[in-house]
Amino acid sequence: MGERKLMRGNEVIAEAAIRAGCECYFAYPITPQAELLEHMARNMPRLGRTFVQAESEIGAINMLYGAAAAGVRAMTSSSSPGISLKQEGISYIAGSNLPAVIVNIMRGGPGLGDIAPAQGDYFQATKGGGHGDYRMIVLGPSTVPEAGELTILAFDLADKYRVPVMILADGMLGQMMEPVELPDPVDPATLPKKDWALTGAKGRDPNIILSFDLDPEVLKQMNLVLQEKYRKIEDNEARYEEYQTDDADIVIAAYGTVARIAKTVVRRARAEGIKLGLFRPITLWPFPYEPLRELASRVKTVLTVEMSAGQMWEDVRLAVAERAETPFYGEMGGVVTTPKKILSEVRKYAR
Amino acid sequence: MPVNTENMVKVFGRPESLTDARFTYCPGCHHGILTRIIAKAIDELGIAERTVTIAPVGCSVFAYLWYKCDAVQASHGRASAVATGLKRANKDLIVISYQGDGDFASIGTAESIHAANRGENITVIFVNNQIYGMTGGEMAPTTLVGQRTTTTPDGRDPAYFGYPIRFSELIATLDAPVYVTRQALYDTRRIMDAEKAIKKAISYQVEGKGYSLVEVLSTCPTNWHMSPLEANRHVAEVVTEAFPLGDLVDRGG
Amino acid sequence: MERSVIIAGFGGQGVILAGKILAQAGMDHGLEVTWLPSYGPEMRGGTANCTVVLSEEPVGSPIVDEPTDLVAMNLPSLDKFEPMVARDGTIVMNRSLIERDLERTDVRPYLVDVHPLAEEAGSSRAINMVALGAYLKATGVVPLEVVKGAMARMLEEGGKGKFVPMNEKALELGYEAV
Ligand SMILES: Cc1ncc(C[n+]2csc(CCOP(=O)(O)OP(=O)(O)O)c2C)c(N)n1
Ligand code: SF4
Ligand SMILES: [Mg+2]
Numbered sequence: 001m002g003e004r005k006l007m008r009g010n011e012v013i014a015e016a017a018i019r020a021g022c023e024c025y026f027a028y029p030i031t032p033q034a035e036l037l038e039h040m041a042r043n044m045p046r047l048g049r050t051f052v053q054a055e056s057e058i059g060a061i062n063m064l065y066g067a068a069a070a071g072v073r074a075m076t077s078s079s080s081p082g083i084s085l086k087q088e089g090i091s092y093i094a095g096s097n098l099p100a101v102i103v104n105i106m107r108g109g110p111g112l113g114d115i116a117p118a119q120g121d122y123f124q125a126t127k128g129g130g131h132g133d134y135r136m137i138v139l140g141p142s143t144v145p146e147a148g149e150l151t152i153l154a155f156d157l158a159d160k161y162r163v164p165v166m167i168l169a170d171g172m173l174g175q176m177m178e179p180v181e182l183p184d185p186v187d188p189a190t191l192p193k194k195d196w197a198l199t200g201a202k203g204r205d206p207n208i209i210l211s212f213d214l215d216p217e218v219l220k221q222m223n224l225v226l227q228e229k230y231r232k233i234e235d236n237e238a239r240y241e242e243y244q245t246d247d248a249d250i251v252i253a254a255y256g257t258v259a260r261i262a263k264t265v266v267r268r269a270r271a272e273g274i275k276l277g278l279f280r281p282i283t284l285w286p287f288p289y290e291p292l293r294e295l296a297s298r299v300k301t302v303l304t305v306e307m308s309a310g311q312m313w314e315d316v317r318l319a320v321a322e323r324a325e326t327p328f329y330g331e332m333g334g335v336v337t338t339p340k341k342i343l344s345e346v347r348k349y350a351r
Numbered sequence: 352m353p354v355n356t357e358n359m360v361k362v363f364g365r366p367e368s369l370t371d372a373r374f375t376y377c378p379g380c381h382h383g384i385l386t387r388i389i390a391k392a393i394d395e396l397g398i399a400e401r402t403v404t405i406a407p408v409g410c411s412v413f414a415y416l417w418y419k420c421d422a423v424q425a426s427h428g429r430a431s432a433v434a435t436g437l438k439r440a441n442k443d444l445i446v447i448s449y450q451g452d453g454d455f456a457s458i459g460t461a462e463s464i465h466a467a468n469r470g471e472n473i474t475v476i477f478v479n480n481q482i483y484g485m486t487g488g489e490m491a492p493t494t495l496v497g498q499r500t501t502t503t504p505d506g507r508d509p510a511y512f513g514y515p516i517r518f519s520e521l522i523a524t525l526d527a528p529v530y531v532t533r534q535a536l537y538d539t540r541r542i543m544d545a546e547k548a549i550k551k552a553i554s555y556q557v558e559g560k561g562y563s564l565v566e567v568l569s570t571c572p573t574n575w576h577m578s579p580l581e582a583n584r585h586v587a588e589v590v591t592e593a594f595p596l597g598d599l600v601d602r603g604g
Numbered sequence: 605m606e607r608s609v610i611i612a613g614f615g616g617q618g619v620i621l622a623g624k625i626l627a628q629a630g631m632d633h634g635l636e637v638t639w640l641p642s643y644g645p646e647m648r649g650g651t652a653n654c655t656v657v658l659s660e661e662p663v664g665s666p667i668v669d670e671p672t673d674l675v676a677m678n679l680p681s682l683d684k685f686e687p688m689v690a691r692d693g694t695i696v697m698n699r700s701l702i703e704r705d706l707e708r709t710d711v712r713p714y715l716v717d718v719h720p721l722a723e724e725a726g727s728s729r730a731i732n733m734v735a736l737g738a739y740l741k742a743t744g745v746v747p748l749e750v751v752k753g754a755m756a757r758m759l760e761e762g763g764k765g766k767f768v769p770m771n772e773k774a775l776e777l778g779y780e781a782v
Contacts (some may be wrong), residue, residue: 006628006637028458029489029502032643037489041502045511053490053502053512056428056458081426112408112424115643144638176666177624177639179631264664338669 007180009144009173013103014039016151017075021188022101024050024074026063030082031115032171033105037077057082061089061102068098069209071197073155073188077103079171080121081112084129090164091130094226095211097196099158101151102136103167105174108334116334117171117257122311125168126285133223135230137165137237138284140255144178150282152183157237159192161229168284170307172257172336239282240291244270248277250301250349252342253292253316255281258305264339265346274350284312292319299324301349305342306330325349366390368399372416379579381536381569382410382478386417388542389447389476392550393418396557402445403437405430409451410484428459431466434473445556446473453483456518457492463518470527470561474552477518479594480569488574492516495593500574515593519566523599529555530563531600535591537568537583548598555603563603568594605660607745608668610685611735612653613677613698618732621758622675623654626736629746629754630658638666651680658745673743675735676702677718696739696782698731714742714782721777730774737778748779 007015014036017025025040037053044051050067054060060076067074078086083104093100106121108114123129125138137157141147147169154165198207213219241259244266245251252262259280269276279295279302281288296302302324304313310328317326329345331337369390376382393399399420406414408427415422425433425448434448455463455477466473482500483489489502493515497506507515523531530552534545545567552563568590570582577585609626613619620641627639641654655671657663673694676682679702682695689695691710700719716738722730733755740748752775756768 004631006624006631006639029453029483029486031486034487034489034501038501038504042504055460055492112412112426171643172640172667175641175643177627178663178666179637261665261667267664336667338667339665340669 004179004181006177007144008035008175008177009147009169010035010105010175011039012144012148012180012182013077013151013167013169014043016148016182017101017155018043018047018049019182019185020152020155021073021186021191022049022075022155023072023188024052024063024067026052026054026060026067026074026076027078028054028057028060028082030079032107032117032174033077033079033103036103036105036174057085058089061086061093064100064102065089065093065096065098068093068100069096069198071194071199073099073101073159073191075101075103077105079105079107079115080109080118083121083124087124087130090136091132091134092211093164094130094134094136095132095222096209097162097226098164098209099162100164101154101158101167102164103151104169106168106170108332114334115171117173117307117336118332118334119170119256119258119307120309120311120332121168122284122306122308125166126287126315134226135163135233135285137161137163137233137286138168139165140168140282140284141173142256142259142280142282144173144176145180147173148180148182159194161233163229163233168256170257171334234286237283238286238288238290240288241278241280241282242291242295243278243280245277245279245295247275248299249275250303250346251277251279251295251299252303252305252346253279253281253312254305255284255312258307258337261337261339262305262342265342268339268343269346269350274346276346281312287315287319289315289319292316293321293323296320296323301325301327303345303349304328305337305345307335307337308332366394368393368419370417370419374417375413376410377573379570379572379582380410381480381567384536384542385476385478385545385567385569386414388546388549389449390418391546392553393420395550396553398445398553398557401443402447405434405437405446405448407448407450407454408485409454411449411451411478412485414449428454428457429462430454431459431471431473431475432462434475435466435469435471438471438473442472445553447553448473448475450475450477451484452477452479452481452491452493456516464522464525467522467528467562467564468525470529472556472559472561474556475562475564476549477564477566478569479566480571481515481590482571482574484571484574488571492518493594495590517594519564519599522564527562528564528600529561529603530598532564532598533566533568533594533596535568535586535596537570537586541596551603558603560603566594568596606657606663607659607673607743608655608657608671609673609675609739610653610655610668610671610688611675611677612651612681612685615650615652617652617677618729619652619675619677620654622732622736623656625751625755625758626658626746627656628758629751630656632754633746633750635659635746636661636663638663640666651678653681653685673739675739677731677735678702679704694739694742696735696742698735700731712742714738716778716781718778721781722774725774725777726770730771733771733774734778734781737775737780738782739778740775741779741782748775751775
């Protein structure tokens with residue numbers, strides 16, 4: 001492990017990617033993820049790796065498609081409006097069974113919105129923002145150190161399943177600083193070889209990477225292969241954290257920045273005698289339905305809190321399936337919720 | 352005693368079509384001068400009531416605040432496409448698209464070229480400040496060779512990042528555009544030239560002649576890390592070397 | 605123990621850097637810390653602030669609606685954040701720019717004339733370090749020497765090592781002023 005350093009969320013994601021062996025990074029500037037780009041601009045060329053400031057987010061996602069097809073670890077990053085532009089490319093990457101990492105430092109929307117922290121891109125990330133029957137692993141870091149850990153995990157999962165993986169964080173996580181200890185760098189040369197990659201058909205049959213077939217029966221088979229992979233991911237990769245849920249009457253369901261704010265709420269509520277806990281999905285897809293369902297059968301209330309109009313709330317209700325009441329509290333437009341606001345919501349459900 | 356204004360000549364006034372809203376631009380930024388020039392042209396042509404301005408994404412995202420005209424805000428780079436839609440839907444509108452260099456010449460490349468190539472009867476004002484001002488000073492497609500930005504910390508190396516793009520020259524190779532010109536604002540003479548060019552460009556649209564593009568070399572004292580005066584001098588002495596001033600095409604006369 | 609401070613002022617008064625130095629020093633001192641800046645166009649000539657949380661436990665919310673402390677470098681900041689400060693909290697305010705007195709009577713006020721002290725240290729730009737020095741003395745949250753060390757390291761890393769002695773002096777003058 002390296003030394004403990006005070007770092008910004010955006011820088012930690014960039015540095016963690018470098019240490020995970022990311023050889024190519026492509027992006028177009030956008031607030032609030034500027035420092036991610038700047039860290040890559042400063043460090044990738046120095047390491048003999050690739051940093052390209054693309055002409056647009058569409059350019060960047062397709063550069064990612066190309067680099068992934070060439071078999072190297074590669075990443076792009078942006079914020080909400082830019083991520084919208086990447087959707088077509090993400091669909092291609094998923095349909096072509098390519099590993100790639102995409103970072104979304106979310107801001108307020110829709111449209112141009114603002115640059116303040118928000119969580120309004122949950123549907124887009126977890127339900128398929130692009131076209132077709134595809135899925136993408138979505139990781140929701142809640143602290144700066146966790147952003148580093150999940151970035152490294154993202155590269156590993158992407159390679160393991162040959163899928164796109166998204167880090168879904170918000171502007172607050174991108175901008176804030178916290179002490180972080182990052183692991184030692186991986187030498188890309190030591191990573192497992194990808195025999196499907198486009199390296200030149202020397203001494204083997206050509207490798208072809210595509211996401212299409214005009215014969216519906218063949219395309220159906222290709223889709224079934226994807227679906228089988230997705231079931232395997234659902235069975236093996238759902239991750240979550242439970243905090244003070246053992247004796248809880250009420251639990252907050254929240255992810256990312258909101259979940260860490262909610263931890264303070266749990267402590268304050270308990271000081272008032274309210275038995276409050278927190279359920280925090282770490283993978284937003286696959287969503288940890290089973291553990292939440294199990295928890296819901298032991299509590300009275302599952303209060304979903306988001307910085308959106310209620311997007312993860314739909315997954316929470318699917319999981320809880322009437323086993324507990326499922327109210328919602330959210331802020332929108334980049335307004336960040338606070339411990340006080342959440343606590344006053346919690347009090348409504350406490351007896 | 353009331354002042355007798357009868358024999359006075361008004362040499363400097365606030366253009367009628369400019370609102371009272373305060374500019375959001377940094378001190379010494381040319382975006383402000385350019386905004387006034389456009390308002391003046393709108394006044395002189397008497398078209399405020401049928402003009403629609405398009406605000407881009409960039410430091411001029413608030414452009415809709417400055418004119419007493421209808422306005423729409425477009426997504427990053429797509430203003431020329433939005434302009435096309437407006438004009439095709441209602442040809443009586445005078446459509447002015449105001450776009451930064453990142454907006455017009457990078458992310459919007461396809462929309463920019465194809466609006467010009469179709470000869471849309473619109474006017475595009477293209478603000479070339481060689482930087483992404485709004486997002487904090489990243490490299491623009493127009494960033495000069497050797498120029499330091501937050502994403503070219505050692506200066507723009509053409510072997511790694513390519514050369515500054517001369518987008519107006521690209522547009523000038525097309526058959527459709529009626530007027531393509533590059534102007535600057537670093538001294539009074541250039542400002543007067545730019546006023547003439549912008550008025551001409553918009554009047555071509557009023558006359559139904561077709562597409563015009565006015566590129567304006569502009570400053571960004573904040574992200575160039577220069578005083579406004581140094582920035583003016585930099586445009587005059589350095590930027591105009593890479594981006595020569597003058598008309599590239601004028602088929603309107 | 606958990607302390608949270610909002611450091612607020614005009615863009616250009618160095619409040620963002622003062623917060624970073626405090627966070628770095630807190631970490632050096634073995635505390636858990638978070639540093640959260642205001643960001644975006646409001647920094648362009650407008651107001652700026654940052655929130656630092658220092659704790660012996662892992663930090664929950666980095667966003668603070670009841671800070672234990674406030675360092676207010678201008679009047680708009682005092683107007684905005686004074687009502688939020690926790691009871692018995694600490695408010696360090698820049699007497700050079702803020703003429704009004706505190707409305708709160710349930711907090712501990714420290715009125716520091718930061719500008720002359722910064723000038724004495726060598727530059728009016730050092731007002732942020734004067735205020736930080738005063739804050740350290742008022743709260744004892746991190747020892748002065750640790751902060752000096754963090755400041756020196758951060759300035760040196762940023763290629764601004766030559767300003768270290770001036771900023772040290774400013775921290776000391778602020779520290780002695782309360
Ligand atoms: C799709 C999308 N990508 C990126 C951004 C972020 N962004 C906002 S303004 C801007 C660049 C502005 O530069 P320019 O067009 O040169 O205008 P200037 O601010 O320099 O006048 C960028 C990249 C965005 N808002 N939307
Ligand atoms: S950042 Fe640059 S382009 Fe934007 S308003 Fe300021 S000086 Fe003008
Ligand atoms: Mg620009």
